[in-house]
Amino acid sequence: MEKIVxxxxxxxxxxxxxxxxxxxxxxxxxxxxxxxxxxxxxKEIGLSDAGMDGNGYVMATLPATIDEKVPVIGFIAxxxxxxxxxxxxxxxxxxxxxxGRPIVLNxxxxxxxxxxxxxxxxxxxxxxxxxxxxxxLLGADDKAGICAIVTAMEYLVRHxxxxxxxxxxxxxxxxxxxxxxxxxDVARFGADFAYTIDGSGIGELEYETFNAAQAKITVRGRNVxxxxxxxxxxxxxxxxxxxxxxxPPAETPGHTEGYEGFYHLNKLAGDVEETKMTYIIRDHxxxxxxxxxxxxxxxxxxxxxxxxxGTVLLDMKDQYYNMREKLEPVMHIVDMARQxxxxxxxTPKMPPIRGGTDGARLSFMGLPCPNVFYGGHNAHGKYxxxxxxxxxxxxxxxLKIIEINCHR
Numbered sequence: 001m002e003k004i005v006x007x008x009x010x011x012x013x014x015x016x017x018x019x020x021x022x023x024x025x026x027x028x029x030x031x032x033x034x035x036x037x038x039x040x041x042x043k044e045i046g047l048s049d050a051g052m053d054g055n056g057y058v059m060a061t062l063p064a065t066i067d068e069k070v071p072v073i074g075f076i077a078x079x080x081x082x083x084x085x086x087x088x089x090x091x092x093x094x095x096x097x098x099x100g101r102p103i104v105l106n107x108x109x110x111x112x113x114x115x116x117x118x119x120x121x122x123x124x125x126x127x128x129x130x131x132x133x134x135x136x137l138l139g140a141d142d143k144a145g146i147c148a149i150v151t152a153m154e155y156l157v158r159h160x161x162x163x164x165x166x167x168x169x170x171x172x173x174x175x176x177x178x179x180x181x182x183x184x185d186v187a188r189f190g191a192d193f194a195y196t197i198d199g200s201g202i203g204e205l206e207y208e209t210f211n212a213a214q215a216k217i218t219v220r221g222r223n224v225x226x227x228x229x230x231x232x233x234x235x236x237x238x239x240x241x242x243x244x245x246x247x248p249p250a251e252t253p254g255h256t257e258g259y260e261g262f263y264h265l266n267k268l269a270g271d272v273e274e275t276k277m278t279y280i281i282r283d284h285x286x287x288x289x290x291x292x293x294x295x296x297x298x299x300x301x302x303x304x305x306x307x308x309x310g311t312v313l314l315d316m317k318d319q320y321y322n323m324r325e326k327l328e329p330v331m332h333i334v335d336m337a338r339q340x341x342x343x344x345x346x347t348p349k350m351p352p353i354r355g356g357t358d359g360a361r362l363s364f365m366g367l368p369c370p371n372v373f374y375g376g377h378n379a380h381g382k383y384x385x386x387x388x389x390x391x392x393x394x395x396x397x398x399l400k401i402i403e404i405n406c407h408r
Contacts, residue, residue, distance in 0.1 A: 026056035026173030046157035070165035074194030077145035078175035106134030140376035145197035181361035199373035340400035
């Protein structure tokens, strides 16, 4: 187990924070550096065709050890970490035999990981955890997924007596900013189906995602000296506030769970003359998702009618769709993963993803792709932690899926 831990620790040394403001692919140089490192590592463990293209996509093949025809399986994870918090100079800390009490991540900054705030910690009493030092994210999302895949491939190379079909490995850039599948070459990858190793807690298996859209809104006002503004000023800030107030107040991330969708205002900046807003719109149900977008369009039209044409400019684009639509016809691949989780001694949990994965878009690109846990919690922030046992089990599930595939 210590080898998989050291591998993960080595991966955290790479700053692979993606950058939504950079249109290049990958959006950050650190992802290229990490990709080059992984290509070298994959070759060292025996995947001789490992390579990275000019856009930072890493692919490799583990050849079959059996002659009979079995489906080609792919395992996919992403290179980048979220721009929500720094991924530079990560200093992971190992907490041995967690005792259930608050964990001081950073005494100087009084940053504490407490079960009072994060009750899921109590599931891991007696286990070893990897945490941050309270100043960065950890990067388990998705370096733990990469670690589980690479370690599973190394195990199979070192045990050639284990029968398996052809296995494909793929690591994508810029998943955290919604571009992970943009330039993924499904045909070159050559898998019949795949699994992203990008879920969270131990035992989780997901085949449902949100339907997702982004709305970028520009509100144009008219600035006049406030002492002479009567019947002249049009305050873009006030109109932006009015727009937001026309959305259902309880349909936000902080008020919803499970299959409940939301409108999420995640950027707001401006002044009297011009204000910009960015929303993400999410729902598992396609019809409700469409209704949410229609509501946004009607609000923009209403405000343009009230304040004048061109006051509210709405640019709304779909980002991805619920992959359940593409996975239900091939549910046997979900069942294989569920069986694998059970056979490594875990209870499968199948919650809907309140987000998306590369697998959602890849499923619509012709590569059915459910999502399997890597084991971490609290991704994208300084309270992120990874139980070592969960990481080990993620690797075991990969091996078990491969085994089951040979005996279907």
